[in-house]
Amino acid sequence: MDIHALQQIVHQTRDARRKQTLPKFSPADRDQLIHKYHPDFRERAYRPIRFGPNAGDKTVVELATLLEGDSPIADGFDLTPDYTTDVLVVGGGGAGCAAALHARAAGAKVILATKLRLGDSNSVMAQGGMQISVAPEDSPVTHFLDTLKGGHMQNDHQLLKVMVEEGPSIAKWLLGLGVLFDRDGDGNLHVKKGGGSSKPRLLTCSDYTGLEIMRVLKDEVLNQNIQLLEFCAAVELTSDEKGNCSGAIFKDLDNHRDVVVAAKSVILATGGIGRLHIQGFPTSNHYGATGDGLCLAYRLGAKLMHIDTFQYHPTGAVYPEQLIGALVTEGIRSEGGHLVNAKGERFVNELDTRDVVSSSIIRECEEGRGIRTMSGRIGVWLDTPLLDVAQGPGTMEKHFPAMMLQFERFGIDISKDPVLIYPTLHYQNGGVKIDTNSETDVKNLFVAGEASGGLHGRNRLMGNSLLDLMVFGKRSGLTAAARAASMPQGKLTVGHLKGFRSEAKKHGSASGVVSPMILPPYTRKE
Amino acid sequence: MALEDKENIIDQPEVLRHKMVTIEIAGKKYEVPEGITIIKALWYSGQEVVRGAGCLGGFCGACAAYYRTKDDPKVRTCLACQMAVQDGMSITMMPPFPARKATYDIQTLKDPKQDLFNLYPEAPLCRNCNACTEACPQKIDVREGVWKAVFGDFKSVSEMFMDCVMCGMCTPVCIADIAPNLVALYVSRAQGAHFTEKPLGLDTRIKEIQDGRFNDEWAKILKMSEKELADHCATVK
Numbered sequence: 151m152d153i154h155a156l157q158q159i160v161h162q163t164r165d166a167r168r169k170q171t172l173p174k175f176s177p178a179d180r181d182q183l184i185h186k187y188h189p190d191f192r193e194r195a196y197r198p199i200r201f202g203p204n205a206g207d208k209t210v211v212e213l214a215t216l217l218e219g220d221s222p223i224a225d226g227f228d229l230t231p232d233y234t235t236d237v238l239v240v241g242g243g244g245a246g247c248a249a250a251l252h253a254r255a256a257g258a259k260v261i262l263a264t265k266l267r268l269g270d271s272n273s274v275m276a277q278g279g280m281q282i283s284v285a286p287e288d289s290p291v292t293h294f295l296d297t298l299k300g301g302h303m304q305n306d307h308q309l310l311k312v313m314v315e316e317g318p319s320i321a322k323w324l325l326g327l328g329v330l331f332d333r334d335g336d337g338n339l340h341v342k343k344g345g346g347s348s349k350p351r352l353l354t355c356s357d358y359t360g361l362e363i364m365r366v367l368k369d370e371v372l373n374q375n376i377q378l379l380e381f382c383a384a385v386e387l388t389s390d391e392k393g394n395c396s397g398a399i400f401k402d403l404d405n406h407r408d409v410v411v412a413a414k415s416v417i418l419a420t421g422g423i424g425r426l427h428i429q430g431f432p433t434s435n436h437y438g439a440t441g442d443g444l445c446l447a448y449r450l451g452a453k454l455m456h457i458d459t460f461q462y463h464p465t466g467a468v469y470p471e472q473l474i475g476a477l478v479t480e481g482i483r484s485e486g487g488h489l490v491n492a493k494g495e496r497f498v499n500e501l502d503t504r505d506v507v508s509s510s511i512i513r514e515c516e517e518g519r520g521i522r523t524m525s526g527r528i529g530v531w532l533d534t535p536l537l538d539v540a541q542g543p544g545t546m547e548k549h550f551p552a553m554m555l556q557f558e559r560f561g562i563d564i565s566k567d568p569v570l571i572y573p574t575l576h577y578q579n580g581g582v583k584i585d586t587n588s589e590t591d592v593k594n595l596f597v598a599g600e601a602s603g604g605l606h607g608r609n610r611l612m613g614n615s616l617l618d619l620m621v622f623g624k625r626s627g628l629t630a631a632a633r634a635a636s637m638p639q640g641k642l643t644v645g646h647l648k649g650f651r652s653e654a655k656k657h658g659s660a661s662g663v664v665s666p667m668i669l670p671p672y673t674r675k676e
Numbered sequence: 677m678a679l680e681d682k683e684n685i686i687d688q689p690e691v692l693r694h695k696m697v698t699i700e701i702a703g704k705k706y707e708v709p710e711g712i713t714i715i716k717a718l719w720y721s722g723q724e725v726v727r728g729a730g731c732l733g734g735f736c737g738a739c740a741a742y743y744r745t746k747d748d749p750k751v752r753t754c755l756a757c758q759m760a761v762q763d764g765m766s767i768t769m770m771p772p773f774p775a776r777k778a779t780y781d782i783q784t785l786k787d788p789k790q791d792l793f794n795l796y797p798e799a800p801l802c803r804n805c806n807a808c809t810e811a812c813p814q815k816i817d818v819r820e821g822v823w824k825a826v827f828g829d830f831k832s833v834s835e836m837f838m839d840c841v842m843c844g845m846c847t848p849v850c851i852a853d854i855a856p857n858l859v860a861l862y863v864s865r866a867q868g869a870h871f872t873e874k875p876l877g878l879d880t881r882i883k884e885i886q887d888g889r890f891n892d893e894w895a896k897i898l899k900m901s902e903k904e905l906a907d908h909c910a911t912v913k
Contacts, residue, residue, distance in 0.1 A: 153686045156686060266729075266738065267736075267738060270738055271736075274730075274736045275735045275736075286880075289890055291890050295897075303902065303905065318878055318885060319882055325874075325875070325878075327783075328782050328868035329868055333875070360735070362838065365861060372779065404727075437725075492684045520684070521686060522685045524688040525688055551839060672716075672719040
């Protein structure tokens with residue numbers, strides 16, 4: 151059928167739906183729904199990791215294969231450094247920029263290396279906002295409790311307390327750098343309500359929050375003259391005699407040469423794994439989200455945690471074909487947008503946590519109440535025109551200019567027509583285990599941002615990622631910088647690979663692949 | 677999939693009648709499926725993409741490209757991850773352009789509106805050709821923004837350029853050698869850092885945390901057993 155004919159049911163049922171209030175599920179119902187429909191509970195997608203710090207722990211097959219992967223660095227590799235620095239930051243997204251800026255401000259010599267350009271990241275795409283408890287009726291404690299609830303009580307309490315308490319000072323830092331957060335009439339920061347949060351707590355820059363923050367941070371990295379190594383992909387870390395981290399080896403993607411950097415501390419800010427397309431899901435992630443940092447840290451002996459849980463953002467675009475996997479911001483549901491099945495019914499409280507909403511969308515589709523496309527995809531409607539109906543014409547355009555433009559490019563006006571959506575692979579809830587200074591089990595190896603684990607428990611709350619990046623980017627940068635003055639540069643070896651390789655051999659030479667992946671293999675080979 | 681109801685299937689003629697089209701990438705012809713994005717067409721035609729792809733979501737500006745459609749003399753700009761290919765299209769990715777970025781310490785500027793002319797002395801030399809506005813894939817009225825910056829209306833510039841993905845396509849076309857995106861970035865940051873009200877509520881909250889206003893509550897919560905904590909969380913509505 152013509153898409154417009156199918157959309158009619160959304161228009162016809164809108165008035166009736168607006169009178170409805172849908173309660174949130176009880177804890178027992180939530181658990182049951184998630185266990186039945188959430189992709190994290192598809193047993194066959196998982197297998198135990200065979201060796202290394204997390205031997206026996208289960209994760210998705212795609213990630214296990216890479217974690218067991220061999221290093222591209224052979225014995226006898228020439229480890230003469232091309233560069234020497236106090237702090238080496240790997241990754242140019244939000245956490246990487248924050249780490250580099252704070253380390254630099256503390257007086258350290260900093261190199262920031264990234265496999266794409268400075269700023270190419272998921273951070274730049276963050277639309278929903280940044281959770282910081284600034285409203286009088288809110289508090290860091292409430293932020294803590296909301297996050298804990300959203301994370302299924304599995305969050306590391308110390309990490310979480312640090313994040314919520316440092317949030318307000320992060321907002322002040324960003325404002326001082328010139329970030330233009332939305333304001334109320336009295337000049338105070340405007341806060342929006344996000345999924346899973348009991349109080350309005352999202353700071354926003356219309357629906358360009360991540361872009362605005364990243365424009366400013368990138369500009370600041372350049373203003374501070376931080377040395378950049380762009381298009382340089384980290385392929386291995388180095389260790390000293392004690393097994394502490396002492397630098398990294400890169401592949402320059404332009405000329406294919408190896409680049410060795412000696413560093414007193416290394417901060418991995420390499421982001422997530424969306425481009426591994428686990429369980430065949432499309433993804434909202436950027437081109438380089440291939441989990442490189444996880445492989446590097448794992449080979450050096452750092453323990454990972456919560457790597458069996460991933461976030462599927464409820465509203466990834468399903469139509470048109472060109473936008474598959476692209477995010478339709480949660481902000482639309484925050485402002486009252488309904489999720490509607492093929493029968494014109496709502497089926498979940500749209501502001502429940504992401505895992506609950508995603509699971510319920512999958513349930514609708516599996517039970518035959520989805521809308522299919524001829525390319526074999528399935529989804530439900532997000533009633534975007536509702537916003538203009540409820541809050542006056544022009545609301546969508548004013549509040550969600552980025553979303554409007556993205557669909558307008560394909561001739562779709564989402565203020566008039568609902569959008570077809572289905573969960574898309576969005577975020578890695580877990581990652582490398584860190585302490586409150588962002589340091590891993592391996593001394594002088596720090597991990598900040600999405601690549602780290604523990605903070606978000608088993609489900610990250612909307613708006614907590616941008617804050618995570620800023621807080622733990624800062625902590626890692628400051629800790630690494632403070633240490634630099636009083637420590638010598640460790641020796642550069644790849645001694646840790648010996649043990650890793652003999653373990654791999656014991657397990658039948660493990661997966662037979664070389665990791666990290668660096669970029670997804672999208673190029674068609676003939 | 678239990679759904680056998682033929683009624684709920686969206687027509688996609690492009691999927692039904694899968695059609696190949698001929699496009700030109702940097703002057704070479706390739707056959708690719710109609711309707712895929714330019715970035716996907718690069719992958720389809722066997723090219724390794726390192727430079728020229730970033731977020732793949734239309735936000736990072738890495739994939740700025742020029743294109744021309746069949747028989748149309750007009751060369752247009754786009755973000756290659758957001759543009760579908762069509763038959764007869766000619767495409768070239770934009771190379772990185774060596775525009776000059778001024779360096780500054782945004783927080784210690786004394787007179788940001790005057791400093792604009794020291795940092796970007798070319799900004800007031802706009803000759804009104806409007807090429808920057810035509811080049812913008814985000815549909816920003818770039819020329820108007822440059823003039824507003826020069827006249828000191830920093831607030832309007834910061835609002836107009838909120839959509840700017842820093843792709844830099846406004847820069848090579850400028851006959852006055854202005855880099856409008858960089859000018860706008862400076863202006864927006866100055867607007868935020870110097871001309872926007874300080875949010876008093878934020879300072880209050882920071883002070884409350886420093887003064888330990890929440891310490892009792894923290895002490896209570898962090899002492900709780902898992903069960904008590906779960907019950908307590910359930911009371912937060």
